[in-house]
Amino acid sequence: MSHLKELAHGLFVQGLKPHLKLNQFKLIAFDMDSTLIDIECIDEIADVVGKGPQVQAITEAAMRGEISNFEDSLRRRLAILAGTPVSALQRVYEHRLRLNPGALQLLAYARWDGLKILLISGGFTYFTDRLKPRLGLDFTRSNQLEIENDRLTGRVIGPVIDQHAKRDTVAEVCLQIGCAHEQVIAVGDGANDLEMMKLAGLSVAYRAKPKVREFANVSIDSGGLDRLLSVTEPSVVYRQA
Numbered sequence: 667m668s669h670l671k672e673l674a675h676g677l678f679v680q681g682l683k684p685h686l687k688l689n690q691f692k693l694i695a696f697d698m699d700s701t702l703i704d705i706e707c708i709d710e711i712a713d714v715v716g717k718g719p720q721v722q723a724i725t726e727a728a729m730r731g732e733i734s735n736f737e738d739s740l741r742r743r744l745a746i747l748a749g750t751p752v753s754a755l756q757r758v759y760e761h762r763l764r765l766n767p768g769a770l771q772l773l774a775y776a777r778w779d780g781l782k783i784l785l786i787s788g789g790f791t792y793f794t795d796r797l798k799p800r801l802g803l804d805f806t807r808s809n810q811l812e813i814e815n816d817r818l819t820g821r822v823i824g825p826v827i828d829q830h831a832k833r834d835t836v837a838e839v840c841l842q843i844g845c846a847h848e849q850v851i852a853v854g855d856g857a858n859d860l861e862m863m864k865l866a867g868l869s870v871a872y873r874a875k876p877k878v879r880e881f882a883n884v885s886i887d888s889g890g891l892d893r894l895l896s897v898t899e900p901s902v903v904y905r906q907a
Contacts, residue, residue, distance in 0.1 A: 670879075676888030678879075679897060682868065688898040689779040692845035694772075695836050695862060697854035698787035698794060698808070700729075701872050702891075704764045707755075707789050708743055714754045720746050731857035731877050736788060736828040740809070741821075748820030752813055755792045763793065765801075766872070768890020773801060775892075775900040781851075782843050786832050788858050807835050833861035851898070853891070854878060870894055 670678040696702045712721035721743045728739035785794055787808040794806040809827050812819040836850060848867035855874040863869035871882035872891060879885045886893045
């Protein structure tokens with residue numbers, strides 16, 4: 667049973683003391699798809715090449731936790747996309763990928779207060795590698811697509827970044843920067859984010875699936891990511907536009 671309390675319209679909290687200071691944290695870890703950005707990249711790639719419904723159905727089931735094995739769900743979706751030209755990924759990045767509302771504001775305040783920023787995704791390096799310099803991110807980790815003759819093979823190179831890899835990456839970065847797990851903010855929206863959210867001192871659900879929303883300390887159901895700044899207060903004055 668949920669103990670979520672509505673702090674403001676569409677903003678819920680549970681299991682935390684009010685007026686946390688943002689600078690008491692050292693790391694903020696974001697999921698990418700539908701969290702930091704407003705799309706599921708794999709669904710958009712599929713849509714560009716006319717395979718949207720097949721892939722989207724698997725994505726939705728995985729996000730809700732109905733497919734417990736993320737690696738299996740990813741491999742099934744990528745198999746459908748075998749033969750897709752790399753230009754389809756470029757089209758998604760240039761024409762469809764947008765940051766979620768409030769993302770730049772939250773990143774700016776986190777950076778000001780000394781937090782390192784990690785983007786950890788079950789998505790693809792094609793997108794995280796481009797977002798890292800664009801947004802000034804400190805760390806990124808995601809799946810590397812295998813490409814031959816400018817087309818996707820339907821496979822990834824190396825181990826799949828699943829929920830366990832997300833958790834382990836957060837723990838590794840903590841060791842690297844000298845950060846206790848209690849000093850981590852983890853932001854996500856799907857079942858694949860729950861393990862890193864359980865590790866973190868503060869878990870944040872952004873427009874999330876029910877299972878994630880029920881677990882998180884903070885649930886942002888409407889508005890932008892910057893609504894977190896009314897729960898974790900930055901050291902400089904924050905005024906919402």
